[in-house]
Amino acid sequence: MHILVTFALDAEFAPWRNSRLFRPGKWGLADAHWTEIGGAKVGVVLTGIGPRQAALKASEIVWESNEPVRVCISAGLAGALRPEYKLADVLAARAVSSGGAPRARELRVIDCDPSLVALAGECGARIAAGIHTADRVISTAAEKQVLAAAADAVEMESFEVVKQSRAYGVRSVVIRAISDTAEEDLPLDMDRILTADGRVSTARVLGQLLRRPGALPGLLRLGSRSKRAAEALAHFLDAYVTALARQTSPVTARSSAGEHGWNAVLENEVEKRPA
Secondary structure: EEEEEEOOHHHHHHHHHHHHHOOOEOOEEEEEEEEOOOOOOEEEEEEEHHHHHHHHHHHHHHHHOOOOOOEEEEEEEEEOOOOOOOOOOOEEOEEEEEOOOOOOOOEEEEEEOOHHHHHHHOOEEEEEEEEEEEEOOOHHHHHHHHHOOOOOOOOOOHHHHHHHHHHOEEEEEEEEEEOOOOOOOOOHHHHHHHHOOOOEOOOHHHHHHHHOOHHHHHHHHHHHHHHHHHHHHHHHHHHHHHHHHOOOOOOOOOOOHHHOOOHHHHHHOEEEEEO
């Protein structure tokens, strides 16, 4: 069994990488980190921040690889949209959405694989009705309150990763750890510190801090809390992938895209729902 795990940034992956021996390699055209857990081959790919980067990286794996993906886990950190979710809570989403409030009238929604979600719950994750993929960083508590009508948490990659996976018959799930709560504002304009390829620019961070030195304590606090959330996520993923590898029946999926084509799969899998 080949299991793909995606993160946006190395900082999200670092605690898991440091706890296991991962070797560098390739998955399709993408750089990957490989390990073996319970007989399953696990490949980790960093996509960069944002839906565009996630779509590009996922296509490099799913379309161009000779290593068939059997399960895809879109992992990383997320911001809570509802007060019941606390720092370092690990969420498994029944569905992932894109679009919708506050910029559109409708959400695009893809359901995650129910058996993968159920297994995540058995391993200790909190089951969330939905996680929303935004096209920009949601920085303020006021913005989070608006999105709370549509989802439980927000991030920027999972919808595209799941969409690419489902188009090729790959069962997928979204697993995210909470790094900032619904009541919190982020300390900087996070969109302004990202590069075109979805990385964090140290120079841009320093530039913002020069203009807003009072943001430094909040930025340090966010870094510390993000590390704690990433550590909780690493602990969960190790247990979850181990349980997945131990299942008596291998997780397999017939490629609907090969039979019906890309557009037919998206018509079947992507449901539009009122925001």
